[in-house]
Amino acid sequence: MKRYDAIVIGAGHNGLTNAAYLARAGLDVLVVEKNDYIGGAAVTRELHEGWHYSSCSYVCSMMRQAIHRDLDLSRHGLLLVPYLGTVAFGDNGETLIDYPDEEASYLELKRHSPHDADAMSRFQADLGRYAQLIRKTLLRTPPDPASFKPRDIGELLWLAREFWKLGEKELYEYIRFFTMSAADFLEDYFENDLVKAAMASPGIIGTALGVESPGSAYILLHHVMGDVDGNVGAWGLARGGMGAISHAIASALREAGGEIRTGAGVERILVKDGATIGVVLENGDELYADIVVSNLDAKRTFTRLLAPEDVPPRILERARNFKIRGSSGKVNIALSGLPRFTGLPDNPYINRGGQGFVGSLETMERAYDAWKRGTWSEDPFIESVIPSAWDPTVAPAGKHWMSNFIQYCPPELADGPWTPEKRDAFGQTVVNKIERYAPGFKDLIVHMEVRTPHEIENEIGLTQGNIFQGELTIDQLLFNRPFPGYGQYRMPLKNFWMCGSSTHPGGGVSSACGANAAREILRDLKKPNIVPEDDCYDE
Structure with a gap:
């Protein structure tokens, strides 16, 4: 053999x-x-x-x-192609557009809060500085702090030098950052509720923490330390x-x-x-x-x-x-046409970007509360993207595919195991929320695939459907x-x-x-x- x-x-x-x-x-x-x-x-x-x-x-x-x-x-x-621009939708239909153009994004922020428009560059600079330090560790083997091997000692000294490069003030802030909630971290920078909700959304993606939970600030960092074509912090789609x-x-x-x-x-x-x-x-x-x-x-x-x-x-x-608690769901939808969202200009950059149905920090935290009770929120956080707006290989000509990632969805329900009926009811909750922001959306649906942590675990093998293993x-x-x-x-x-x-x-x-x-x-x-x-x- x-x-x-x-x-x-x-x-x-x-x-x-x-x-x-x-x-x-x-x-x-x-x-x-x-x-x-x-x-x-x-x-x-x-x-x-x-x-x-x-x-x-x-x-x-x-x-x-x-x-x-x-x-x-x-x-x-x-x-890999960077996707361009995103839009965040608030509880009352208000929108915040992140344009690929820096000046346009600044003016959009200023429309909501002149203070936040000025604070954004400081926020991005601080987050970028923190991300750069973590990025340097991604392709390195972590040192064993209990080891006396020269390689581990050398790696610990390297880490210490990199941290010290931040400077005394920034070092204190960085240590504080690791223990903070996303909401508290954002309070240091922004005043507008929609701006804070839009910036907080990466802090809850795929994790069994809420925006008010200590430690969720680091999750926010984890989602901004990547890059596409050397553009640090950019997100991309694979053709x-x-x-x-x-x-x-x-x-x-x-x-x-x-x-x-x-x-x-x-x-x-x-x-x-x-x-x-x-x-x-x-x-x-x-x-x-x-x-x-x-x-x-x-x-x-x-x-x-x-x-x-x-x-x-x-x-x-x-x-x-x-700790490997599942907290996410996924709804993939085949569409007969491109949805039209209320309150948005007819801008191809928006269609090529993402849609964040964020609501507010309070809405996000309430969705987390529902997860803790063993159910899903009727007003969930949804992060969407329509890759077919730029990639013709993923849908028939003139048709579209919409990816929807949902927080929160429990791996186990308080009222018993997941069933096909409960799965479909969860999917309908997602569709209902999108319909609020894109009237007529339901009429475009050709096919849906709904994935709760139950489906993710059984098919992919991720325990409890936890996307980070x-x-x-x-x-x-x-x-x-x-x-x-x-x-x-x-x-x-x-x-x-x-x-x-x-x-x-x-x-x-x-x-x-x-x-x-x-x-x-x-x-x-x-x-x-x-x-x-x-x-x-x-x-």
Whole structure:
């Protein structure tokens, strides 16, 4: 029976990135995927004839440009384009437009608040400064603060130097920032309710925190430290949908000699004498390898794929307590035409951008309260984008596809399990809210796909539908991710690694987790380091 150098579990973008680098280093690599398609949450599927949905992840910013260049993903068909402008809708139909032109955006802010128009540059400068520091850590392995190894000591000293560069005042503010709520942080800058709500929205995306929850300010930062084409903080869309990212990485992997096997779900990870030796597939096949790499989340990996007797009791307890609460839903809608939103000029830049149905900070917090009670709000926060306004490959000519991301949606309901009827009722709530801002929207609907955390977990394998594979709170960052003492991708079993978003630097379509894990694997195997350790834009 053939024995591989490495088996990677899960063909999400991080698993594919990890495998691509291992294959480029000369290893015989197999990626096994339970679904009959690749990509995990970064996937595009034709779920209605002619319409291609990015059914989970829908926009791209976190993708590390160093990895994009290193794997030559453009040659493998990947094209990322910044989307232009966004509009935030308030509770009473008021609008705040973020134009791609700086002067136009300033005048729009001034229309709402001259104070906030002037404060925006200070806010963006402060947030950008904080983001730059974190960006420098994304393609670096976190140091182990309890280690006396020269490499860990050197990395800790590097971190200390980078923090000190902020200056004394900024350092105090940065430490304060990590413990703040998004709402409190924004109060330091803005006075207008709609401006604050629009700026707060990234702080709740994908997380089980509200805008008033301590720690949500960092989530805001996590969503603005990416870039598209070197434009830091920009968001982009992949031509052909998010699946184009996964397929480009898969193409680089196959070019390097790697193998991908779909329809090959893993039932169990094989362990012998404290070391992983392979996997057992759901169909009973046994596959063997020198190393095993899991791209699944930490809870699923340690509590479902490994036998309890094979896991150190302390780690098993940490895996069971790993915070991975689902809080998001997704509604993908095929449309017969482009919706027309009230109170907006007929501007193609707006259609090519996003729509944030933010309401107000109070509306967002009430939606979070509903989630805590085990239901969804009748007035949810919705972040929408219509990729077909610029990408003709995702919908038939003259038709459109609208992606809607919803906060909050509980993984478990107070009145019992999710059913198709409850799922559809949740989807109708989303449609009803959009209709308030775009009369006639319901008449444009051709097809809908509604995803609650229940569907996301069952199909994609994300525990509780958590899109980050674990919450991005301060206790689960850097060397604490996924567990203290195991933040360097090596797990407590020999020859066993993790490369998914449960590891540093966390969620988002960045490929950083997969690349960082590959670097550490190659280092242990005494192979040349072929994985980038920084982005040139940060030098």
